[in-house]
Amino acid sequence: MSRLLRAISENGGIIFYAVDSTEIVREAERIHKTSAVTSAALGRLLTASSLMSATLKQASDSITLRMKGDGPAGLVLAVANGAGEVKGYIQNPIVELPLRADGKLDVGGAIGHDGMLSVVKDLGLKEPYVGQVPFVSGEVAEDITSYYAVSEQIPTVCALGVLVDRDLSILHAGGYLLQLLPGATEEEITQLEKNVQQMSSVTSMLQQGMTLEDMMERALFGFAPQVLDVHNTRYHCDCTRERVERALISIGKAELEKMAQEQSTAEVSCQFCDKTYKIDLKVLLSSLEKKAEK
Incomplete structure (x- = not known):
């Protein structure tokens, strides 16, 4: 399980979200057998979706976060719910690129520097909310920051990170969002x-052993932050045989x-968990005919 924290400054002007997504990214690596840069x-997009899900009621x-750029990784997709x-x-999942000049993984090179970030919020209404922004860098965090500035007009700081070991195991992963609510003073902005x-x-x-609460205290130093809640988050696919059958029927x-x-x-594999479902097409057609007769 990974931990997700929500906090607010004492005056209510700043919201802070933080997640230790190490276990989530480890599970994603296990399922998709990704290379270091992928x-x-x-991992960064999964972490961002987890943070943004903290706003769901x-x-x-x-x-749903969707990044489609001109890089070799192709489409990158992350979905999170309010649970x-x-x-x-x-x-x-397998992309090999040289490290950047600063020695870090070239995520922007893998996803691409030219593309679109799409954000789809399904809040149980008739139509989902859809927002789109062009890439700033393809490095994910800057693109999430741009989305909030352009589509939701919320001043936001987003930080995301995934540390991959030499054997491709995930050592650490996490991130935070800082958001300014209306009414923040110049002094508060400068301090932040x-x-x-x-x-x-x-x-x-x-790596230093800091907790989410420690990160909160650093990010909101001088603002007397208060923890709103902490809950668990995990990598979980909700695919079922029934959903697969409905997808086949829809064709x-x-x-x-x-x-x-x-x-x-028909053998259908879930793109999120790699589970394979074997569907007897004659049985499926027979059930359709029986429903039509009723």
């Missing part, structure tokens, strides 16, 4: 900027009949 790319609400469940997918500048990277703080009876003539069984 572990970092998918209902357990059934969900948020603290996160899942993700990367189109090309100073705090952020003095903070180490997320993975460095986790239409004629197409199903055509498939059944070519093969008796």
Whole structure:
């Protein structure tokens, strides 16, 4: 399990979200068998979706982050819900790139520097909210910051990190969001900027053994922060045989009949957890016909 914390400054002007997503990213690496740079790319997006899910009101609400750029990783996708469940997918899990000049993994090079970040919020209304912004860098955190500034007009600081060991195991992963609410004074903004500048990277703080509460105290130094809540979050795919069957049915009876003539069984793999479902197409067609007769 990973921990997600929500906090607020004493005067209510600043919201802070932080997550230690190490276990989430480890599970994603285990499922998708990612290389170092794609572990970092998918891990950062999973971490961002987990942080953003803290704003959801209902357990059934969900948020989907989609990054499609011109890099070799292809589509990168992360979905989180209000119950603290996160899942993700990367189109090309094996990408090998040289390290950046600063010695860090080139996530922007893997995802691409030219592309779009899409944010879809399903809040149980008739239509989901959809926001889109062009990439700032493809490094994820800067793109999330841009999304909030452009689409939601919320001044935001986003920090994300994934530390990958030489054997490709995930040592640490996490992130935080700082958001200014309306009414913040120039003094408060200046103090907050100073705090952020003095903070180490997320993975460095986790390496040092800092807790989410420690990060909160550093980020909101001088603002007397109060913890609103802390809850667990995890990598969890909610795919089921019934959902797979509904997806097959959605292609239409004629197409199903055509498939059944070519093969008796359809094998469908979930892109989020790699689980494979074997569906007997003749049985599925028979059940459709019985429903139609009723």
